[in-house]
Amino acid sequence: MTDEQKIAVEFRDVSYRVQQRYLLSDLNFSIYRGEALVLLGRSGSGKTTTLKLINRLLSPTQGQVIVSDRPTTAWNAIQLRRSIGYVIQEIGLFPHLSVEENIGLVPSLEGWKNSRLKSRVYELLHLVGLEPEKFASRYPHQLSGGQRQRVGVARALAADPPILLMDEPFGALDPITRLELQQQFFYLQKQLEKTVIFVTHDIQEAFLLASRIGLMEEGKLVSLGVPSEFRQDPHPEAQRFLACLRVLE
Numbered sequence: 001m002t003d004e005q006k007i008a009v010e011f012r013d014v015s016y017r018v019q020q021r022y023l024l025s026d027l028n029f030s031i032y033r034g035e036a037l038v039l040l041g042r043s044g045s046g047k048t049t050t051l052k053l054i055n056r057l058l059s060p061t062q063g064q065v066i067v068s069d070r071p072t073t074a075w076n077a078i079q080l081r082r083s084i085g086y087v088i089q090e091i092g093l094f095p096h097l098s099v100e101e102n103i104g105l106v107p108s109l110e111g112w113k114n115s116r117l118k119s120r121v122y123e124l125l126h127l128v129g130l131e132p133e134k135f136a137s138r139y140p141h142q143l144s145g146g147q148r149q150r151v152g153v154a155r156a157l158a159a160d161p162p163i164l165l166m167d168e169p170f171g172a173l174d175p176i177t178r179l180e181l182q183q184q185f186f187y188l189q190k191q192l193e194k195t196v197i198f199v200t201h202d203i204q205e206a207f208l209l210a211s212r213i214g215l216m217e218e219g220k221l222v223s224l225g226v227p228s229e230f231r232q233d234p235h236p237e238a239q240r241f242l243a244c245l246r247v248l249e
């Protein structure tokens with residue numbers, strides 16, 4: 001594979017501003033196929049805004065975000081979003097749709113036949129550790145937070161998108177369920193070879209999941225590297241995050 005073929009998403013000189021305020025500036029980095037890039041940063045550092053530029057919920061005010069070799073602005077927005085799974089914290093499931101209908105939503109919009117759709121939904125429920133017979137017909141309010149997040153992951157995977165965006169998907173869970181989901185997700189990502197961009201402010205989570213960690217501070221990417229490089233990074237914000245890790249050790 002050439003270097004270009006290895007790249008799933010590329011930020012080229014990207015800035016994003018609202019009126020005169022820059023929420024993101026000078027982002028230049030690539031996300032490689034099959035990697036789990038964790039965007040780490042404190043609250044308000046610009047992580048969510050960066051994710052939204054990938055599935056074109058936002059467009060750069062300067063520069064380009066290239067997804068699968070095309071700038072997001074040249075994509076049909078609907079097609080682009082269907083090729084990118086999106087998991088966010090808590091919200092996201094449609095309350096009036098069953099688990100089965102929630103997971104099957106995108107494939108059914110893509111015109112999948114009922115029998116194929118059902119077997120896909122059941123396969124995905126197995127994959128995320130929920131018994132299909134028990135959960136397929138439930139509604140979101142009949143699930144625990146952890147089960148809802150599993151359904152959210154299954155839904156994001158439904159149409160087999162090559163790219164997954166995950167915005168603090170496990171943030172609201174108790175620590176034990178959280179670790180369980182993180183570990184399962186880690187193996188799932190490796191097995192399915194998805195390109196994942198995962199947002200968190202939790203450095204422990206970053207170390208658990210990341211093939212590379214990108215650190216954001218005030219709308220800038222101030223560090224990018226594999227976890228062992230991050231551990232050695234002298235940048236003050238990296239040091240502040242690493243100090244949180246040491247408290248836990």
Ligand SMILES: Nc1ncnc2c1ncn2[C@@H]1O[C@H](COP(=O)(O)OP(=O)(O)OP(=O)(O)O)[C@@H](O)[C@H]1O
Pocket residue numbers: 018023041042043044045046047048049050201
């Ligand atoms: N539409 C908007 N208009 C103006 N400012 C915005 C808008 N959206 C976000 N912001 C600001 O941009 C900054 C970055 O927000 P963003 O949601 O990307 O941060 P984050 O790192 O994801 O934070 P968190 O971890 O709290 O979710 C914040 O200061 C936020 O208040």
